[in-house]
Amino acid sequence: MKSRIISACTLVLFMAAVVIFNRSFPLALNIMVACIAVLAIYELYHALGMNQRWFLLGPSLLFAGALPFLEPGFFLELTYFAYTVVVFTVLIIQHKHFTFREVGILYSMTLLVPTALKTLVAVRRYGGEHGMFYVIIAIFAAWVADVGAFVAGSLWGKHKLCPNISPKKTIEGAIGGFVLDIAAMLVFGAVFQAAFYSVMVSYLPLFIIGAGGAALSILGDLSFSLIKRSCHIKDFSELIPGHGGVMDRFDSVVFVAPFVLLVVRMLPIIC
Secondary structure, eight states: OHHHHHHHHHHHHHHHHHHHTTTTOTHHHHHHHHHHHHHHHHHHHHHTTOTTOHHHHHHHHHHHHHGGGOOTTHHHHHHHHHHHHHHHHHHHHTTTTSOHHHHHHHHHHHHHHHHHHHHHHHHHGGGGGGHHHHHHHHHHHHHHHHHHHHHHHHHHOOSEEETTTEEEEEHHHHHHHHHHHHHHHHHHHHHHHHHOTTOOBOHHHHHHHHHHHHHHHHHHHHHHHHHHHHHTOSSSOSSBTTTBSHHHHHHHHHHHHHHHHHHHHHSOSBO
């Protein structure tokens, strides 16, 4: 538990540094997302025993690292196309060494994870000069739900939510995640509005993000737990003491961040 708390505090401080330096060095967010995406893809390859297949791993890591720096348009579309061509060319040349199923899984995950994480960069644009507030909301909407589910499940959990995939998750924990996430999003909004007097905060999108974020956090957690179970591993790595790997910590963010982007595009938080 001690290592888990220390690691969590370190992650929060790291996020705080990115927020603080955003004005003077906005690329800090892009670099952070790129590092997370690259580490996540490496962990997925390692989980499937494909981390020595550098002719596949190399292009996948390059794709994951480049995506957060590309704006919507020609070069972004070219990157998706080029990566697809490279993967299927490698599959044809090296088809005796692995199956289409293995490559298909890795290809789909390499598209999903960096693309979803890239929305952390995209969501910043919709907050204007306060864009990092949207980024914080997108990350913490996932993490707060995880914390709420963990605490409520530890204290009151009796009924298993999905025992065949994640035996420790409970219905009571899920309810706790919903309650804490909604409350936290509303509190974040109130604190932000109090800190910036000229800003008006809309609480409806924050409520939607809290409720939807809690649900999608569970979906993300269970989805990647299923991958780990199929690979017969407990965690994707031991990079973050007490939490596992980068993918263990950001599995729910992969689902929540795109949802936050969709919500703020339709219902801006900052009026």
